[in-house]
Amino acid sequence: MIRVQCREGLAYERKVPSTKDHKQAPITMLSIASLRNCGRAALKSQSLLKLGPQRFASTLGSSLSKRQSDECDAVVIGGGAVGASIAYHLAKREVKDVVLLEKSELTAGSTWHAAGLATYFHPGINLKRIHWDSINLFNVLEAETGQDVGFHKPGSLRLATTPERVNEIYYHMSRHGWNKAPQWIVSPEEIKELCPIINIDSVLAGLYNPNDGHIDPYSLTQALAIGARQYGAEIYVNTPVTDLKQRPDKRWEVHTDQGMLVAKHIINAAGFYGRKIGQMVGLDLPLVAIHHQYCVTGSIPEFKDFKREIPVMRDLEGSYYFRQEKDALVVGPYEAPHKMVVCKDWYDKGVPPDFGKELFESDIDRIVDHYNIAMSRFPAFANADIQRLISGPITFAPENIPLIGPVSELRNYWNAVGFGYGIIHSGGAGRYLADWIVDGEPPYDLMETDGARFDSWATRDYLFDKVSESYGLNNMIMYPKEERPAGRPTSRVSGLYSSLSNHGAVYGFRSGWEVPNWFCLPGDVPGYIPSYKRTNWFGPVGRECNFVLNKAGLYDLSSYGKVTVKGKDAAKFISKVLANKLPEVGQVNVSHMITPKGRVYGEYEVLRLEEDNFFLTCGAAAEKHHLRWLIENSAEYDVEINNVTEEWNCLAISGPKSREILAKATGSSNFSEANFPNHTCQMVLINGVEVGAVAMSFTGQFGWEFYVRSSDMEALHNNLWEAGSEFDIGHVGSYALSNLRVKAGIRALGLEFSVNTNPIEAGLEKYIDFTKPFIGKEAVLAEKLKEASRQLVFLNVDTFDVDAEGNESIWVNDAVQGYTTSGGFDYEAKKGIAFAYLPPHLVKEAGQSLQVDLIGRKYNAKIVADPLHS
Ligand SMILES: Cc1cc2nc3c(=O)[nH]c(=O)nc-3n(C[C@H](O)[C@H](O)[C@H](O)COP(=O)(O)OP(=O)(O)OC[C@H]3O[C@@H](n4cnc5c(N)ncnc54)[C@H](O)[C@@H]3O)c2cc1C
Known part of the structure; x- marks a missing residue:
């Protein structure tokens, strides 16, 4: 074990294996074996390559029409790595009647031609868990099913060739220590030892994940299918789902060309056909297929003398991965946004019905720049023959994070689509979704994969732009607080968008909304200067905090999710679904949704407008995530729940001078402490604009939120701005608000609390009324005793x-x-x-x-x- 001294004494423990430590790893066949070889010259002339039938000799399951019953608990649509994993995990959780329907053969979508890279590493904290579960499953699947999955674990290395990349590595290390998978920083010399064919000129460091590797996607899927069947699932190939209809009892009719099944749950795992399955149930899923290419070389002579496989290499500046396959190489670049190909036709007209076992025509011109960089980094590659160039479809959701989970609009329908990295995600995602289906609540926080994050604002143009950006900039350095521009603005802009731009707003993107991050005033450095440290926004954010702490700050909260809950049972329902006591009419409080297992699902600010009329608000990212929980739990109540997010904008003021400014703006004492106490709400007139005013602020200072129509925002803003000028009022952006929130000790969803935490450990007890019944109460009480x-x-x-x-x-x-x-x-x-x-x-x-x-x-x-x- 070596203890590496990093910056100023920080030690990261690690053990770097040497090439001498290891036996030759067993090599399995590449799953593209049936593709014909072609030399470099022939690459351009490849037409659509068809996969040979011998690869798909699977006869899993007989005909659906021979099935004894037409009822089942769950139908998984699609037999790629993801669908097979869901079927496996559902069956393992003892959902006995699980049926997987595959229109063609197992793996006959994106899975069969995937490069199979499998890493513990993921930059996102929550998604690391998915990778962890996948790799742990890959490690045991062969023993469990008898099917070799071709899992090689030579480790993986991310190369840093610029000082900023080194910072990026430190950034990842600083966020990794409390996670379970080992991960170390290695020197150029250690990189050379791990991968003797690399040219380490300009390499400054590497991020090493010793247990990463690659897996054979075809064998993996077969193993998952075998496992699923061992646990009782049935798998029917050559059985395309042709239609889906929901019955009044919320079960689904699943129509195929071989008969119909009635299922409690349906899971859309149809890969690049996922949009089509969505359309069958009235959903317009934000999914776009793109072309991804990699090459397979001929034999690399140097490998003959190696005792262990080289790690999977990622040259981030060159934006390509590079791995050993037997004695050859697989090299896959991420084409630049202006070069990559988006399947716009598939989006507009649908995927050609028979596409699945085909590849696209490859185009080496789009990737030649990456290969030139790879050839100088790995001279052995320069001397190799490219034998095959694979170009296949990957399905992307806009930011290349899949959609996993239920949807607000439909009961018992589940998404498992949009997997850009569906091989490494398969095991973890299957487990996550199966646990959610069986337990009725998400097993851990993975809100970023919730399909509820998109809505009609994610238009065709937005999707194409964003997908090109996400794929094309796949290996770019991601800085904290960095905002990417593609597809913006969407239709989600507040009534103040232009006027706050004129006041210097530097906008960020939250759930389709443009949100001012900070305000750039004369003398400030505009835009975003990328850095892992404090950068150009740091000074201005201090100025904005000062407005709120000592004078008054004005800020736009229009991105808040907003819901009305009305009806005979509204009070009963709110009291049951939210843990805090019911506010009196005209009062406001903060209240949390707790899951039956006692975890914190979400948080609403609750305004009680009338006895049975509530207005709830939450952070932008939670809009439909929270709404779905309300809808799911409302079945026994006579309530009407409406998402009014787009109908209302919100302007807020906070700080010690707020009352004086409002007195001046309204010429009244309506906002005095006596007339408008904290945590109350009223309809008021501010200069002729009717405003839903709420005395509430998350800044630690007192303040008001004003809910108005978008068309009234400008007048309200101008009125407050003018009245505030003598009090030195200032605009405030989300960065300052976040600072003030933390300073005030206010907890936030997805950070201090989530379904990963119980409310007791998160310090939320003061928001819980234990004298009344609420969902999750028993579990929270049990936590209190533990x-x-x-x-x-x-x-x-x-x-x-x-x-x-x-x-x-x-x-x-x-x-x-x-x-x-x-x-x-x-x-x-x-x-x-x-x-x-x-x-x-x-x-x-x-x-x-x-x-x-x-x-x-x-x-x-x-x-x-x-x-x-x-
Ligand atoms: C060239 C390339 C390299 C890649 N390399 C990697 C990698 O190294 N690591 C990684 O993690 N990912 C990689 N990927 C991505 C990976 O291949 C996909 O994310 C993954 O295969 C998606 O799996 P899936 O099960 O969601 O979809 P698919 O594999 O597409 O499976 C969907 C299945 O649904 C079936 N289906 C569709 N419609 C119906 C219907 N109506 N009824 C019944 N069945 C239906 C299809 O026939 C298909 O079998 C790569 C992709 C490409 C193109």
Whole structure:
């Protein structure tokens, strides 16, 4: 074991294997074996390649028409890696009557030609869990099913060839320590030892994941199918689903050309046909297929002397992956946005009905630049013959994150589509979805994969632009707070969009909305200067915090999700589905949705307008995610639930001068402490504009949210802006609001709490009314009696050039003991601040010294009183 000293004494423990440590890994056949060989010269002339029939000799299942019953619990539509995994996991969870219907043969979509890369690494914290579950499953599947899955684990290496890439590696390391999979930083010399055919000129470092590798997607799918059948699932190939109809009892008729099944649940795992399956149930899924190419070379002579397989290499600047396949290479580039091909025709006219076992015509011109870089990085590649060039369809959702889970509009319909990396995601995603279906709640937080994140604002043009950006910039450095421009703005702009632009708004993108991140005033550096540390927005954000803390700040909250709940049972329903006590009419509170297992599903600000009339608001990302929970739990209540997000905009004011500004703007005492106390709501007139006013703020200062029609935003804004000028009012963006929230100790969804946490450990007990029944109450009470395994604490962090943003490792005595959930800078106290989860024994130890790892450097921190509770 080596202890590598990184920046200023930060140690990451690791063991780097040498080529001498390992036996030759067993090699399996590449799953594209039936493709004909073709030399470099022949590449351009490849027409659509058809997969030979010998590859698909599968006879799983007999004809559906011979099935004894036409009823079942779940139908999985599609037999790719993802569908097979869902069937496997459902059956393993003892959903006994699981049927997988495959229109052609297993793997006959994107799966059969995938390059099979399988990594623990993922930049997203939540998605790491999916990868973890997949690889753990890949490790045991052969023993469980008897089917060799061709899983090779030579490790993987991400190369850093610029100083900023090195920062990126440190960034990933600082967010990785509390995760389970091993991951280390390695030197150029160690990279050379792991991959002797590399030219390490300009290589500065590498991110090494020793247990990563690649798997044979075909064998993997077969193993999952065998496992599914072992657990009782049935698989019918050559059985295309032709139509889907929901019965009044919410079960689904699944029509095929071999008869009909009636299923409680249906799961759309139809890959690039996923849109078509969605259309059968009235959904317009935001899915676009694109072309992805890789080549397979002839034999590489150097490999003959190697005792172990080289790691899967990712040359990020060249934007390609590079791996060994037997004694050859597989090299797959990510084409630039202007070169890559989007299947627009498929989107507009549908996928040709028989497409599945085909490939696209390949085009080496689109990838030759990447290959030139690869040839100088790996000279052995320059000397190799390219034997085959594979070009196949991958299905992308706009930001290349799949859609996994139910939809608000339909009961018992589940998405498992849009997998850009469906091989590595297959195992974890199948387990996640199966657990959700069986348990009725998501097993852990994966909100970023919730299909509810899209709506009609995600138009055809938006999808094409965003998909090109996501694929084309796949290996670009992703900076914290970076905003990518493609497809913006959508139709989701507030009535103040132009006028706040004129005031210097630098916009970010949240769930289709343009949200001011910060305001660039004369003298500020405009735009976003990429950095892992504080950058051009840091000073202006301090100025904006100062407005709210000492004067008044004006900010646009139009992106909030908004729902009305009305009807005879509205109060009963809200009281059951939300854990806080019911507000009185005219009052407002914050309340949480708890799952039956006692986890925090979400949070609403609850306005009680009338006895049985409620207005609920939540953060933009939660709009339809929360709405779905309301709808799912409303079956027994006489309520009408409506999403009114687009109907209402919201302008907010907060800070000590707010009351005076409102008095001046309205010429009345309507907003005095006596007339408008905190946590109440009223309809008011502000200069002729009718406004739903709510005395509530998440800044730690008092303030109001004003709900108005988009067309009234400008007049309201101008009125408050003019009235505020003598009080030095200023515009405030989301970065400042986030800082102020953390400073005030206010917890946020997806950060301090989520379905990963119970409300007790998250410090949300003060928002729970244990005297009434609510969903999840028993489980929360049980949590209260248990000894907590972790506790949310508030930290001051001695930072000077970078601040915590969440997910950073917390070190105590040279070991990682916890992680931050969000952070920022307290401009008033001039201190870094953060929330963090830590084991309770560390929280109890007075004077416990901690360190927070920020981009490879340890910053001293200490636990201080929680602002929310002190
Ligand atoms: C060249 C290339 C290389 C790739 N390399 C990698 C990689 O290294 N690692 C990685 O993780 N991912 C990789 N991918 C992506 C990966 O292949 C896909 O994400 C994955 O295969 C998707 O699996 P799936 O099960 O969702 O869809 P698919 O494999 O497309 O399966 C969908 C199935 O649904 C069936 N179906 C469709 N309509 C119906 C219907 N009406 N009724 C019944 N069945 C139906 C289809 O026949 C098909 O078998 C690569 C993709 C390409 C193109």
